[in-house]
Amino acid sequence: MGKKIQNYDVVVIGGGITGAGVARDCAMRGLRVVLLEAFDITHGATGRNHGLMHSGARYVMSDPENAKECIRENRILRRIARHCVEETDGLFVSLPDDDLDYQRRFIKACLKAGISAEELAPDEALAIESSVNPKLIGAVRVPDAAIDPFRLTIANVLDAQMHGATVLTNHRVTGILVESGTVAGVEAESKDGKFTFLAPVVVNAAGAWCQQIASLAGVTINMFPARGALLIFGHRVNHMVINRCRKPSNGDILVPDDIVCVLGTTSNRVPIEEIDNTCVTAQEVDLLLQEGVKLVPSLERTRILRAYAGVRPLVALGEDDSGRNISRGIVLFDHKERDGLDGFITITGGKIMTYRLMAQKATDLVCRKLGVTAVCATATRPLPGSEPVAEPDDDEEVENTMSFAHRAALGRHGTRVEMISEDKPEQRALVCECEHVSHGEVNYAIKELKADSMEKLRRRTRLGMGTCQGKMCACRAASLFSQADGDVERHVSDLKMFLNERWKGIRPIAWGSALSEAQLSAMTYQSLCGIDRINYSSPTDSDKQ
């Protein structure tokens, strides 16, 4: 528990990729920064998207400026966040219903924006990506890739902390302090009580919740929250990112993600009151499947693991009910100029791809306000886990002698895998068999990454995200937490809540093997174990939703 009143140079509100990026940039420029997150890092749209590392091609027709930003940042992330990126390349596929003329204009626009775009004949495309619909009439290869948003955010948070930043999860901002037209700090609440964080600058990076945060400062922002639903499949059917080569629409992107793949997305404007509702409807599922199967027919026979939805933090500008035509560009408000409130900045819009640039722009403004001249170094300095490796040859040998779990952990934590010990048999024991998470990695996440609940552990290690959806590993992990701090009631409640969270994503797709697996899980945890009979009031209730 920290002091009730604390002083900083800057408060960052929001633990998504934007807030994490701002905190890192500020800390690297020598500012004293605190990041406040109401739930956990990656709680909002950052943890609820495709994990697509855009080349910019998807926006090249509607928003070429945005596309150019994407390709520039794409090249930067491949360097600084190497361990978060899987180089897959992407295909834009034209099906018989699509227009080859669109494809021609698309290629032209890509090249103009500086995005490489290689036209492939249908058989060439099938040769490099066999999952794609064999009826395709054209394809274009672009430098799309897959990126792990959890890893990326955690790496930014870690680096911010290594540069002296304070990162507080489960701290909800309840008020913005304003003194004679200038922001003086924020008030926040956690299970330990109420806190005041004094700072001359406050950065609002709360994503879809930006409007609520701004209203605490008496400032009006009209967000245009656009909900996107996605499906995760239990196998990775595709090697490359697959896009439909047409005007962006529902269910036309399939992104490989480690051993699974993700189909997205829908886009619907939702009322601001409903942005916390992340449940997916049967209609959304049916729509995604109907379109996704056209792109990759084998999806029809592939088990769906779960469905989830995120809310894009777009800002309202025109009259468009879907949000597809609203720019995904960066929105930076200096509320002094806009509303006469000094020291308050909102950074929103954009996308994961451009988070670093968003952070840079916001931090530049923070520095101007504080009279700090330090320059941004985030484009060149690698994130923790992606530091250059000295002798790659030797390392390959080491990698060959590693266990599966250690290799999986190498993927998740990059060079920081060295901090995960495999010396003792209890450290090597596998806790999560689907994602190869060892006891040692769980300990690392508890100690170094401040995981104190099952959900936090999941976001930091992928535990429970695999095909069994926590059936085996969840109870093991809860037991390990209890062994660590002795608080049995808290961790049993947390286990119950974790399984309920998993269920929210299974429920919209609960047919076929998803339903039989859910029944098996219920027979295990409820019938056999009786977890449904347990009712402890839990201090981790703040982790909910």
Add this chain to the structure above:
Amino acid sequence: MKFSTIIIGGGLSGLTAGITLAEQGQRVAVLAAGQSRLHFTSGSMELLGYNAKGEQVDCPLDECRSLPASHPYQKIGVENLASYAQMAKKLFANAGIEVVGYETMNHIRLSPIGVLKPAWLTLGDYITANMARQFPFQSVLIANIAGYIDMPTPFLKSAFEKCGVKCRVVEVKTPMLENLRRSQTEMRATNIARVLSEQSAVDQLSVEINRSVNREQAILIPAVMGITDNSIVQYLRRMVTRPLFCIATLPPAVTGVRLQSRLRKYFLSLGGTYMLGSTVREANISSGKILSVAAANLPDQKLKANNYILATGSFMGNGLIATQSGVIEPIMNLDVDAPLDRELWTAENLNESQPYMEFGVKTALGLHPSIDGKTITNLWAVGAVLSGHNPIKLADSSGVDMLTALHAATEIIQTEKNR
């Protein structure tokens, strides 16, 4: 191939029916697809653990009278339950399975995470308490096997302490078990049971347990011994210096595998035919009667019988299949109790009563299913494939499995006598 009765499904329900019929000298075939729900169970059988309000039930037979008409117990007649329950207990005894418990009074079993749940019958090597939640010991030692992570000892210790039982947890290591531990994934219950099937390994274990025990009155170990029978558990009991009992673990359940295997062996000893890997794909039905069935691994064989029992289980046993647009019984497309709209299948909170748990084959008359409203007179549906009850909320799954199977078997025996 011609039998008196063909049973589709080789789990608890199918084997209960098969044994009962074979004991009467019938020619019986059990067609089993593969894994059974028993492999995920606890070593206890439940008749009725909770009533519709969710309250704990002390006397299950009495409480069964207030179940709704849709419940399988009502369909087989609540007045018959006492005698079926007696038959079930006798069946276990005949199969060489030692159980404790009474249909007139539940007892308490200890779940793998330390929840105390009502049960009807429990394997003799498990620890149990009475309905007042009193265990027979004031102090216990939980001796877990080092590296075994499917028994959450902190939860169990806390459960004992809440009941006023002193509890100490130790981890025991033996050279043979440490050897198993070298591989990251080998410390699973069934693998440990394989190592502990040898007396030399159990000798090592007993030395370590005896060295660990202080003044505790009893020793508790995870139920990771005795995959084919409980003789090795009995052997360990003789080698240790205190009374020794087992605690249920998370799956795979060694004693569930044991139960399945004992029942199957007993069925075979009675002359029954058990065909493993035989997933039944279709049935030849004419004028309300099944003429034959065909299994996927024997495509050219018409398997014929006078009577058929469907004991294929619920969704997890593939006895029911949910598609994007409806629930079906996949072999004969029997009528099912389930709404078409899949948004009505589930509830938002995982721990609420989930509607899909009650889905199953519709049986208008006794246990006879129907197709398009037309009853199949020589087919009985038993166990988890039946609709009309929530096995999780009522804690009645093994009771429904066994008692409906016994009811079907009793009717079939009668039918054959009249033939």
